[in-house]
Amino acid sequence: MKVIYTYTDEAPALATHSLLPIIEAFAGKAGVDVETRDISLAGRILAQFPDRLTDAQRVPDSLAELGDLAKTPEANIIKLPNISASIPQLKAAIKELQGAGYDIPDYPEDPRTDSEKAARASYDAVKGSAVNPVLREGNSDRRAPASVKNFARKHPHSMGEWSGESASHVATMSDGDFRHSEVSLTLEEPTELRIEHVAADGTVTVLKPAFPVLAGEIVDAAVMRRDALRAFLAEQIADAKAKGVLFSVHLKATMMKVSDPILFGHAVETYFSDVFAQYGEDLASVGADPDDGLASVLTALEKLPAEKREAIEKAITASYDSGPALAMVDSDRGITNLHVPSDVIIDASMPAAIRSSGQMWNAKGEQQDAKFVIPDSSYAALYDETLAFCREHGAFDPTTMGTVPNVGLMAQKAEEYGSHDKTFEIAAAGTVRVVDAAGTTLLEHEVAEGDVWRACQTKDAPIRNWVQLAVSRARATGAPAVFWLDETRGHDAEVIGKVRTYLAEEDTDGLTVEILPVAEATRYTLERTKRGEDTISVTGNVLRDYLTDLFPIMELGTSAKMLSIVPLMNGGGLFETGAGGSAPKHVQQLVRENHLRWDSLGEFLALAVSLEFLAEKDDNPRAALLGKALDDATGKLLENGKSPSRRAGELDNRGSHFYVALYWAQALAEQTDDAELAKIFAPLAERLAAEEATIVDELNSVQGKPVDLGGYYYVDKAKTDEIMRPSTTLNETIAAF
Known part of the structure; x- marks a missing residue:
């Protein structure tokens, strides 16, 4: 068995240039092979177009290779955070690669020719959360390691004070959203399904051709109704103005890569409704796409004649003046919450706000109470309840609060939100239906033009494994395990049936295992956490993302310090290294002043567990x-x-x-279980200690000046090596070892 270390994007990738040589040197002394696989956004793009590249430019499809490996007992993969590309990010990466001499096509917004359709299909395989569903052939066990939790208690991070008078609040839809329209069923027999749109005149359009489903598989369908969404957004904009709070939209345009950019676009159009009512045709004529955010609209304005551009800019300013103040991503640069859909990702933005007194930043660079607009109500209660709890009880205390590990259902692409290949913006009124191989309609919705319809699948075997993992963690820790499931929601009702069946097969004597809807589960967990008690959250894939940012950010100050173990269902292991939401800012700082504040703690934690896993599999005590x-x-x-x-x-x-x-090196030199290994590492430990002052000076003295990585999405590897390994003394020491 080998350790497969993934090369990804942004700050984690830069850190890899520095850390990997150390890992390889140490691992080699224990007979452990370390190999890398490039699953960066740029690497994934290039792998889609081998026929358009020269022999020197071609790259292997490492993601597909790792996807196959993840289904085997030999898998031992360390997966660093990667870019889940929004459309603007994807376009930027394409442009950068084209500028570097790679003959790849533009992203086709409206593909018409066969070649454009093929290019679009290739890019669709790359955008959004393309990596995780491929690698996650197991359910996740994510928790704060004891050493990290203890450190946070001894050295607590700052938490903003909460006021009982806080006007911050969550706004979510009460009808017309995915949550209220969801229908679900469990298939008794294997079959093939197809998704069709039936127009008012009876014309049938196949939205997704036949795809296989297994016996026991759960299939859901839901629709977000455009008119209801627009009415909701308009109401919240007016209410934010009346209440004097910031207006902020919180979506996940990276994971929900088809639906949420559309929802984001409606927020942009609704806030700037006067602009689009008066100048919509002009904006459309130059390719302004609100789904890509206000930044896309402002960029497109440059293509218009000066007189028209100035008129639209004045109209935008008038919308700012008449509307509520917008939450800001970057107050100094005037970047608002509505500029770029991937700038405000709910699982990062909401915990950051909760940690900051329930506030966001305004245009003056000051914190202010906010209206947190979360259109779909499926999980909005998580944040609504947390705001209410902090308003009543004040901020959590990292020195005393409990911990909330998570067991997440994500194996075999387990979905609870609709994957991009089964999500559609409806072109015309009619009916969308899910039909089986016999032609029987299983699920259907009446739809109108502009509605967003989606379906999702969850296989039976991952649910059984998820229940087993939850019980195992409850028994190992003694903490109660809470399944966050709501029997009044279609998807959850089907999952609950299976959970109860599989719990009956497990030995749960002496354990506390609960099934609670989101609001109740949130209150239960927050109350225990406040008392210093631990609670295992057992959730689906979306809530796994939300909870493993919310609680770690309150507990530890960051979600990057979490240990994420994925016991793969076929016997291998996947070890994830924390969240990368702050990675772009870290890159910007490095380029500006040659200082990378990315914390590789997640990599250290994952590597340690990966080595222990390999030691057990290969009977390699030195790896242990x-x-x-x-x-x-x-x-x-x-x-x-x-x-x-x-x-x-x-x-x-x-x-x-x-x-x-x-x-x-010191720990290995001092261990007493393997005298020969201790002897191997003792000289290294001595030399590193002796050269400490020199090495630290070499590392720190290069800082303060701009550096050139040769790219953002596709860095120049030689330049980056030089930047990330500036200590000649350290480099020579590791090389000699």
């Missing part, structure tokens, strides 16, 4: 010692305050890598 020593080194790193600083000139990501190497 390597993993244990890395855990010890990580604890020492935290206690000694050697995590990256936020300020240039101080220890950054590269410096923390040096210290983890030093402490790792």
Whole structure:
């Protein structure tokens, strides 16, 4: 078995240039092979178009390769955060690659020719959350390691104070959304399904050709009604103005990569309704797409004649003046909540606001109460209840609060939100139906033009495995396990039936296992957390994302410090390294002043568990010692305050890598289980300790000046190596070892 270390994007990829040589050197002494696979956005794009590239430019389809590996017992994959590309990000990556000499096609907005349709299909396979469904052939076990939790208790991060008078609140739809329209069923026999649109005149259009489903599989369908959404958004805009709070929209345009950009576009159009009513045709004529955000509209304006452009700019300013103040992504640069759909991702933006007194930033760079607009009501109660709890009880105290690990249902592309290939913006009024191989209609909705309809699937085997994993974690920890499921929701009702069946097959004597809807589960968990008690959340894929950001950000200050283990269903292991939501800002700082504040703690944690997993599989005791020593080194790193600083000139990501190497070597040299291994690492530990001052000076002295990575989505590897490995002394020491 090998360790497969993934090369991804942005800050995690930059950190890999510094950390990987250290990993390879240490692992080699324990007979462990480490290989890399490029699953970055740029790498995934290039893999789609081998016929258009030269021999030197072609790259393997590493994601497909890892997808196959994940289905085998030999899988041992360390997966770093990657870009889940929104359309603007995808277009930017394409443009960068084209500028670097790669003959790849533009992204076809409205594909008409066969070649455009083929290109669109290739890009659709890359955008959004394309990586995770391929690799996640198991359910997730995500938790704060004891060392990290203990450190947070000893050295608590800042938490904003809450006022009982806070006007911040969640607004969500009470009808016409996915939650209220969802219908679901469990298939008794295997079959093939197809999705059709039937127009008012009886014309049938196949939206998705026949695809296989298994016996016991859950299939759902739901619709977001455009008119209801627009009315809701208009009401919330007016209410935010009346209440004097910031207007902010919170979606997940990366995971819900078809539906949520459309919802985002409706928010842009509704806020700037006067602009689009008066100048909609002019904007459309130059390709302004509100689904890509206000930034896309402003960029497109440059193509209009000066007089028309100025008139539209004045109309936009008038909308700002007459509407509520918008929450800001970057107050200094005037970047609003409505500029780019991938700038405000709900599972990162809502916890950050809750940690910051329930407020967001306004145009003056000051915190202000906000209206958090979450159109679909499926999971809005999570944040609504948390706001209410903090308003009543104040901010959580990291020194005393409990922890909330998560067991997440995500194996075999388990869906609870509709995948992009089964989500459609409806072109004409009629009916959308799901039909089986015999022609029987299983699910259907009446739809209007502009509605967003989606379907999703969840297989039976992952649910059984999910229940088993939840019971196993409850027994191992003694904490109650809570399934966040609502019997009044179509999808959840079907899942609950299976959960009860499979729980009956497990030994749950002495365990507390609950099934609660989102609002009740949130209150139950928050109350226990406040008392310092631990609670295992057992959720589907979307709530897994939401909860494993919300609670870690309150507990630890960041979700990047979580340990995410995915026991793959066929015996392998996938080890994920935390969240990458802040990665873009870290890259910007590096380029500006050669300081990378990305914290590789998640990588350290995942690697340690990966080594222990390999040791057990291959009966390699040295790999186990390597993993244990890395855990010890990580604890020492935290206690000694050697995590990256936020300020240039101080220890950054590269410096923390040096210290983890030093402490790792010392732990191995001091261990007594393998004298020969200790003897191998002792000289390295001694040299690193002796050269500490020199190495740290070399790492810190390069900071403060701009650097050129040669690209953002597709960096120049040689330049990046030079930037991320600036200590000649450290490089020579590792190379000699």
